[in-house]
Amino acid sequence: MKNLHVDSVIKYYGKKRILNSIHLSCKKGEIVALVGKNGSGKSTLLKILFGVESASQKFIKIEGYIVRGNKNLKKHINYLPQENFLPLNIKIKTIIQLFLPKEKSDALFHNEYIVPLLQKQFQELSGGEKRILELLLILNSEKRYVLLDEPFNGVSPITKEYILKYLSKNRAKKGYIITDHDFENVFRIADKIVLLDCGNTIEIKDYRQLVNLGYLSETNYQQIMKGQS
Numbered sequence: 607m608k609n610l611h612v613d614s615v616i617k618y619y620g621k622k623r624i625l626n627s628i629h630l631s632c633k634k635g636e637i638v639a640l641v642g643k644n645g646s647g648k649s650t651l652l653k654i655l656f657g658v659e660s661a662s663q664k665f666i667k668i669e670g671y672i673v674r675g676n677k678n679l680k681k682h683i684n685y686l687p688q689e690n691f692l693p694l695n696i697k698i699k700t701i702i703q704l705f706l707p708k709e710k711s712d713a714l715f716h717n718e719y720i721v722p723l724l725q726k727q728f729q730e731l732s733g734g735e736k737r738i739l740e741l742l743l744i745l746n747s748e749k750r751y752v753l754l755d756e757p758f759n760g761v762s763p764i765t766k767e768y769i770l771k772y773l774s775k776n777r778a779k780k781g782y783i784i785t786d787h788d789f790e791n792v793f794r795i796a797d798k799i800v801l802l803d804c805g806n807t808i809e810i811k812d813y814r815q816l817v818n819l820g821y822l823s824e825t826n827y828q829q830i831m832k833g834q835s
């Protein structure tokens with residue numbers, strides 16, 4: 607089975623139970639939208655999956671094999687954190703060469719969004735420019751599963767549209783778990799929606815459930831329905 611499967615994740619911060627034995631899976635070629643209210647634990651779950659946050663308990667299987675140890679997780683999974691992660695004072699061209707194999711870096715050197723940035727250092731980029739560079743590096747990495755924590759944050763509408771098309775075009779190559787509060791755009795490309803609520807994951811079959819469970823307002827729901835008609 608070509609998928610990333612996680613279950614029985616339990617996480618406490620102090621005495622507060624954040625994740626309550628949750629489970630989640632993502633097939634290769636699938637885009638999973640992980641949504642939930644502020645503070646519901648989405649970032650925590652992605653960090654646990656990538657192995658940069660500990661958990662009291664977790665069980666992760668990748669393509670049928672149980673994965674033990676955080677180093678092994680990183681062999682298969684890449685992660686776009688909410689915060690910038692690239693070195694500040696290195697030229698973008700060098701960062702791309704360090705981060706990607708030659709074939710991929712050469713392709714990125716011709717990307718319309720990257721060309722104007724190549725001779726700059728990361729610290730000289732705007733927030734949105736930083737985000738698209740980091741996102742394209744993660745999406746072009748060799749890893750089979752990617753976790754994207756708020757990829758659209760600070761990104762202008764036209765660039766967002768570009769990212770959505772880029773993801774759709776490349777969807778077959780990897781499995782994607784995306785969390786972002788721009789629910790309308792994320793839902794447009796998602797194959798599956800999972801709500802994190804009170805420490806549990808709930809697979810959403812109907813947008814109405816998101817209203818009943820307090821994630822969307824009635825107005826939000828009408829917006830989605832209007833967008834679909």
Ligand SMILES: Nc1ncnc2c1ncn2[C@@H]1O[C@H](COP(=O)(O)OP(=O)(O)OP(=O)(O)O)[C@@H](O)[C@H]1O
Nearest residue numbers: 619620624642643644645646647648649650651787
């Ligand atoms: N390092 C930490 N120490 C203690 N509590 C934390 C820590 N990181 C997160 N939390 C708490 O864990 C809960 C889940 O946080 P998390 O950042 O995972 O939520 P989220 O769903 O990603 O939220 P948002 O949508 O606002 O980004 C919150 O109550 C938060 O206050």
